Amino acid sequence: MWTAILVFTVLALVLGALLGYAGQAFKVEGDPLADKIDALLPQTQCGQCGYPGCRPYAEAIAAGEADINRCPPGGETTIKALADLLGVEPKPLDAELGEEKPKTVAWIDEQVCIGCTLCIQACPVDAILGAPKLMHTVIRDECTGCELCVAPCPVDCIYMLPLKPELDQWRWPNPESRIEIAEDVSLVIASDPALGREAEGRGGKHAMVAPSEVLSGSPRPAGPRDDGSRA
Amino acid sequence: MSERILHRFPGGLHPEQHKSESNGTPIRRAALPERLILPLRQHIGQAAKPVVAVGERVLRNQRLAQAEGYVSAPVHAPTSGMILAIEEHAVPHPSGLSAPCIVLQPDGLDEGMRAFEPWPDFCAVSPLLLRERVREAGIVGLGGAVFPSAVKLAGTPGTPIHTVVLNGAECEPYISCDDRLMRERADEVLRGGQILMHVVSAERCLVGVEDNKPEAIAALREAARLLGDARIEIVAVPTIYPSGGEKQLIHVMTGERISRETRTTERGFLGQNVGTAVAIYRAVVHGEPLTRRIVTVTGSGMAQPGNWDVPLGMLACDLIEQAGGYRPDVARLILGGPMMGFAMPSDEVPVTKAANCLLALASRDAPADPLPMPCIRCGKCAEACPVELQPQQLLWDARAGDFERAEKRDSLFECIECGICSAVCPSHIPLVQYFRYAKTEIWQRERDKDKASQAKVRFDVRNARIEREKREREAMLARKRAQLAAQKATAEPAPGEGEAAPVDDKQRAIREAMERARARKAAIQGQAEDPPVDKA
Known part of the structure; x- marks a missing residue:
């Protein structure tokens, strides 16, 4: 019995020393998880999450101090990406912190600007150009739309303008959303007593164009999303 | 010359040709x-x-x-x-x-x-x-x-x-x-x-x-x-x-x-x-x-x-008018063919280098898109796909918003958008629309990511600059303090009396500037018929 105890004691000591050495020798600099989280954040540095920038928020998530739903500019996409990374369930955006808005850029009314440089100091990404007592202007391509310049302006000459849709940034709509539109339209048909119940729930946007199509079609047993594929 | 041996690509489709309508007359x-x-x-x-x-x-x-x-x-x-x-x-x-x-x-x-x-x-x-x-x-x-x-x-x-x-x-x-x-x-x-x-x-x-x-x-x-x-x-x-x-x-x-x-x-x-x-x-x-x-x-x-x-540059409506115009029962105008073209919201657009076909369909040939039914995984789309993709799997990815999987594992970007999968689908699922949507969505995310990393670089550089300026200021102050101390040691310094005045001057200047700006803004808003967009 004593041999066994001795053997295990020695083993424990040796392995413990090995582990201790490995921990020192292969130490990872920085926080790899926080880096990964930081890479998923939109880097607007707007502070809407309650932390002074994206990096501190990433560190707080990595440390388990902050929830993943505190980034309004990133919105649903960011929350989903964070949930995937951390292996947790996505949750809706914390409504107290703001809501996901369409992207905007700051614009300075140069007629009104007094050249106080306060907005320049507030901009986290140096996207405002100007000098004391000379008017300032926003570098559109660099502006992240964080709105941090709006509050400091003493003459309220900064406006957040929605981005103009551009051809090469245009996106095809999600066909799913069209189906939802189609379902709305089908209500119009369902309200027509002549068409009866069959039209209910299927209709389609073209049902507006040719309601006869709806009637002549064969009856369908299930709605479009009854397969649960969207769940 | 010996007869060339021809080969067969995977999949494919035999759609109705409809070529004879237009190919009988000279250009x-x-x-x-x-x-x-x-x-x-x-x-x-x-x-x-x-x-x-x-x-x-x-x-x-x-x-x-x-x-x-x-x-x-x-x-x-x-x-x-x-x-x-x-x-x-x-x-x-x-x-x-x-x-x-x-x-x-x-x-x-x-x-x-x-x-x-x-x-x-x-x-x-x-x-x-x-x-x-x-x-x-x-x-x-x-x-x-x-x-x-x-x-x-x-x-x-x-x-x-x-x-x-x-x-x-x-x-x-x-x-x-x-x-x-x-x-x-x-x-x-x-x-x-x-x-x-x-x-x-x-x-x-x-x-x-x-x-x-x-x-x-x-x-x-x-x-x-x-x-x-x-x-x-x-x-x-x-x-x-x-x-x-x-x-x-x-x-x-x-x-x-x-x-x-x-x-x-x-x-x-x-x-x-x-x-x-x-x-x-x-x-x-x-x-x-x-x-x-x-x-x-x-x-x-x-x-x-x-x-x-x-x-080039001729408006589609002008061309169609010269070509005899529409028939009364026209329902849809497509640029390109029925498989890969897209419906145009208006015919007041120019013919460009890309415009090979203006296809106007009467309502009997342009039936309402049937409402899609659930995918039954029959595999017809995969059989017909000429680039051997698994459209039913890509559909799953696109619907779930799993674009990474669509791109990396299911080769979304190999899709040539030929439209065969949509055409053969017995459930009338507009598969190719999902793939077009997924592609542009991925491009948008890439743009967002580029923008985020660009913002991060600028943020980091700015922080480094602020840090450096702070250090430089401190170093300068320390030098000045040392100089003053050295001066003090040699001679009695004169009492500082001009310190309060510049601050007052500055405050007054700011106040005046704000006054002026307010006046100017009021004047401008008074002139303008509709003021710029409200602050969000």
Whole structure:
């Protein structure tokens, strides 16, 4: 019995020393998880999450101090990406912190600007150009739309303008959303007593164009999303 | 010549042809409309930059806009006239959005100028100069991809081109512009092929034409016989959609299967549409830039289907009016074919270099999209997919928003958007719409990511700068303090009395500036009819 105890004691000591050495020798600099989280954040540095920038928020998530739903500019996409990374369930955006808005850029009314440089100091990404007592202007391509310049302006000459849709940034709509539109339209048909119940729930946007199509079609047993594929 | 052994690509479809509506009559030349709208971007790549001013009179073939960057193409005037404006105008795009265009008002004189020196003996001209000519003439792929041809002619460094493939398959239903072009200008098609062979030093030229165009094949064979060039071979390929896909056509004619990641030029093939070959011939031998194209005007919603030689920039509505107008029961106007084209929200858009077909369908041929049913995983889409993807799996990814998986595992970007999967789906799921959506969504995310990393770099640099300035200020203060201490040690310092005054001055200056700004703002808002957008 004593041999066994001795053997295990020695083993424990040796392995413990090995582990201790490995921990020192292969130490990872920085926080790899926080880096990964930081890479998923939109880097607007707007502070809407309650932390002074994206990096501190990433560190707080990595440390388990902050929830993943505190980034309004990133919105649903960011929350989903964070949930995937951390292996947790996505949750809706914390409504107290703001809501996901369409992207905007700051614009300075140069007629009104007094050249106080306060907005320049507030901009986290140096996207405002100007000098004391000379008017300032926003570098559109660099502006992240964080709105941090709006509050400091003493003459309220900064406006957040929605981005103009551009051809090469245009996106095809999600066909799913069209189906939802189609379902709305089908209500119009369902309200027509002549068409009866069959039209209910299927209709389609073209049902507006040719309601006869709806009637002549064969009856369908299930709605479009009854397969649960969207769940 | 021994009979060529043809091959079969995976999948494919036999849609109804509908070619005979439009391919029976010769190409007609469209009369000049009242105005031409020439988009600055009719090609893949960067928009061209205007080199003419509003109010200027221009001549036919004059360059209106120059290429910007390597992947770009210039725009030339299709006729003489006055530049009315350079402004935003609706362009043929599924979004219905506007883009910068040059508006040209023809003066009816159609006065031309010589844009380039004609080179009838092109064999004596160096390939480099010929490629430059193709670029200067604004030639892009006229099969619909509108990729600048000069860039494609540059090929892949280190890989010589052995075969020029002229694509006359024209596999989409309804479209017959290439068919008519090959029948009527077979000689120009083949001469274009000869120029291409000379430019890339290829050994042979294969002209692939689907066997549903026997007249075109006969015309090409006759032209080839007259030309007496043994390097040119006309290949009749079976009519299966999408044999007009570049890789599909190469596979059918040579048996060479070019993998998803590889470009055709990397394997020694240079594919060009037959219309592009004619444009190259005209640019080199006659010194003409690309200012016109053949457009098929067809469909059950058109009064008189046919093919038209159209000046670029002509509005679709003007062209359709000349072609006899719509039928009363027209329901939908599509740019391109029924498989790959898109419905246009308006016909007040110009014909561009990409416009091969204006397809108007009567309501009986344009049935309402049936409401999609759940995917039953029958696998028909996978069987029919010509690039051997798993569309049902991609659909799952796109619906779940799992774009990473769609891109990395299920090869979304290999999809050529041929539309077969949507056509064969028994549940009427618009699969290709999901893939188009997923692709643009992925591009958007990439742009967002680029923007985020750019913002991060700027944020980090700014923080570093602030930190450095703080350190420098502290260092300076420390130096000053040390100096003062040293001075104090030597002499009694004078009591500081001017310290309070500058602060007061500054405060007053700020107050005054704010007063002035407020006054100015009030004045401006009083003038303006509607003030700028409210603060969000």
